[in-house]
Amino acid sequence: MSEPLSDSSDFALRQLRGLLAQLSDHGSDAQLPPERTLSLQIGVGRRALRRALEVLEAEGRIWRRQGKGTFVGSEPQRKEVDLEALSSGTNPLEIMEARLEVEPGLARLAALRASNGDLERLDHLARKTASSADGDMDSRELWDGAFHRAIAESAGNSLLLVFFDIMNQIRQDPTWRRLREQARSRPGQRQYVDQHTRVVEAIVARNAEAAEQAMREHLETVRESLLRLMTRSSRPRQDNDPADSPSPDGQGRPAA
Amino acid sequence: MSEPLSDSSDFALRQLRGLLAQLSDHGSDAQLPPERTLSLQIGVGRRALRRALEVLEAEGRIWRRQGKGTFVGSEPQRKEVDLEALSSGTNPLEIMEARLEVEPGLARLAALRASNGDLERLDHLARKTASSADGDMDSRELWDGAFHRAIAESAGNSLLLVFFDIMNQIRQDPTWRRLREQARSRPGQRQYVDQHTRVVEAIVARNAEAAEQAMREHLETVRESLLRLMTRSSRPRQDNDPADSPSPDGQGRPAA
DNA sequence: TTGCGAAACCAATTGCAAAATGGTTCACGA
DNA sequence: TCGTGAACCATTTTGCAATTGGTTTCGCAA
Incomplete structure (x- = not known):
């Protein structure tokens, strides 16, 4: 110029x-x-x-x-999304935040659109999750993942299903797995089972709002346990300690 | 075996x-x-x-x-998402449904996390959208896209931002563009401007719930105009005609 | 000294042929 | 009938040369 x-x-x-x-x-x-x-x-x-x-x-x-x-002309933009870069550029709290945006909606849509076959499968998976609650971590992990994905599939939106899969795949990353193994070894599994059951019941009853709400509560529980785990591990002891929650949380979400 | x-x-x-x-x-x-x-x-x-x-x-x-x-071992899963395949496997209604799941949440998060610089930019873009409402379609399209993306950026979640970009990129596909050009040539632009303004006001006021709600209303409006357009074009005449809304809509969402 | 052109070299990309390798078909024979 | 060996097909990798933008160097002239 x-x-x-x-x-x-x-x-x-x-x-x-x-x-x-x-x-x-x-x-x-x-x-x-x-x-x-x-x-x-x-x-x-x-x-x-x-x-x-x-x-x-x-x-x-x-x-x-x-x-x-x-x-x-202008350079053509890339036609694919790199999961590696995505995985290294995010963190567990971001993923939980994204799950909280996507999965409750998936549960709501599933309640509206799931076929009878879907409902059977969901019921089956919820039972499997429950019966594996005392088993080893790997099988719990497996059934839990299958359960959440079955809901995503039942929602009948291919785009949202891809979003779900992206988040799921990042969570499979070896880097994150260690963290989840810690989380899984803690109590709270029973609570998860109950929450799963409540989600399925709402979907089977075709109660969209209840399904969305149940899924949201479930994920909030998971997020909080994750948060607890991370703050504990970063500062070894010290319970009942306010302050120091920099920004990645601080949402004050009134549960819609 | x-x-x-x-x-x-x-x-x-x-x-x-x-x-x-x-x-x-x-x-x-x-x-x-x-x-x-x-x-x-x-x-x-x-x-x-x-x-x-x-x-x-x-x-x-x-x-x-x-x-x-x-x-x-087991075959390594692919580390990238193909946008071409995704684009050809979805449809406008699915995209709108996904936007309705993601973007209201982005607006809520933006209200909580936007920096002052973000707020300035949003305000600027909303004004640009308004002043271009009478201009040609291309510039309207451009400012509208920039506006929505600015909100997605301000939300401060890299994962959700990627989801937004995926949806945006599919919408850029030449196949969809024709449809959008039809939609854009119709009335309703003024309404969009008002809705954009309301979203920005809520974000500037740090009112998360209002921002989410305003964005949801905006997208519902867009979706309905899209739906109207598609049903019209598939069956040339015939207004005031109930029935025949197979399933991709039928949500009956009481607005959270 | 500065700016230009020519040449040489570096680095990324493409194209092609050959090799490697799993997938398939076929004739022979135990 | 079934396994063997051989040949052939289809996909992928690899190596190499050519192409091309990016950079440096050198000589020359204003």
């Missing part, structure tokens, strides 16, 4: 604008000739050409990629 | 189990020798070997991939 270009760069820039005007007519993702060729065609050095290209790139008229080429 | 194996296959199976026991000690994702080599080492034909491998694969002890090899 402010920096005035040299004579040859300015000439190249004007030539390029003309070329872009031609190319943009037929196809917006056209590829420009390589720099070496362009510099010969325009009759200017490669350095001067590149300065002109930098201007066009800054303007968003073109985008360049080493080893690939120079293209008209 | 039930099918008894032939002598040589059974021999190969026992040999392989021994090999797996060795390999699983040092590294769970070890690669087995290629089938041709293995069949020579064990001294059995390739066909017999493959039947033994099939058993192990069915048991989940190994997994195989053509052109790659045979490996110990």
Whole structure:
């Protein structure tokens, strides 16, 4: 903008604008000739050409990629979500917060849309969860996961199901598993079983509001036990201690 | 299980189990020798070997991939989400349903966590949306998108932000754009502006419940106009016509 | 000294062919 | 009938050369 270009760069820039005007007519993702060729065609050095290209790139008229080429238009955005990056960029509290946003809604939709087959399966899984409450952690984990996913499937929304799976997959990450193993070894399993049962009962009764509320209460319980676990482990002792809950929590959610 | 194996296959199976026991000690994702080599080492034909491998694969002890090899353990799950497949497997109503699950929560969290800089930006974007209400569709679209995303950012949850971006990106798909262009060309823009304003006011006032509610009402409005548009276009005329709303809606949501 | 052009080199990407490997078919023979 | 060996098919990896943008160096001229 402010920096005035040299004579040859300015000439190249004007030539390029003309070329872009031609190319943009037929196809917006056209590829420009390589720099070496362009510099010969325009009759200017490669350095001067590149300065002109930098201007066009800054303007968003073109985008360049080493080893690939120079293209008209804006760079196409990536068509996939990287779970690794996502996993390393979040934390357990964020996940619980997201679950609290998504899963109660899934339970509500499940109450409205679950087929009779779905209902049978849910009932079966809730019983399995209950009977495995005294078993080893792995099987408890397994049945619990299957239970929550069955609800997500019954909701009949493929997009929300993908969101659920993303969260689930991040939770499977070895880094998080250790934390969950700690949490699971604590009491509270019985409470979870009761809460699961209440969710299923509401869904079977086609009571959407009750299902949403039951799931929310269940997840709040899980979140609180997680929170307790994390604050304990970061400061070994000291119970009954207010303050120091930086920001990732502090929601004061009145349970809708 | 039930099918008894032939002598040589059974021999190969026992040999392989021994090999797996060795390999699983040092590294769970070890690669087995290629089938041709293995069949020579064990001294059995390739066909017999493959039947033994099939058993192990069915048991989940190994997994195989053509052109790659045979490996110990279970197949690693994919570490990315394909937006193309997701886009082609969903529909506008599903997206609106998902938005209704996620975005009101984002507005609530934004009210609790937005920085002062965020608030300024939101206010600015809401005004821009308002002033562009009479402009061309592209700019309206642009400011509206920026507004919703600013709220998602202000909520301070990277996971939910990704969910928002996924939905947003699917909506950018050329297939959906045509539909939205139709919707946008209809009246109702003024109403949207008012609703945006109400959301921002609630967030600025740090009123979480009001922000959630305002966003929900806004999205309900959008959803209903979408629904109207789709039922109209599928059956050219006929207003005031009950029935025929198969299932993707029928929520009867009493607004929390 | 400064700026330009030419050349050389670096780094990322693509394309292609060959090799490796699991999947499949077929003829032969015990 | 069933296993063996061989051949062939389909997918994936690997190595290498070519392409291309990114950077540095050198020489030359204004």
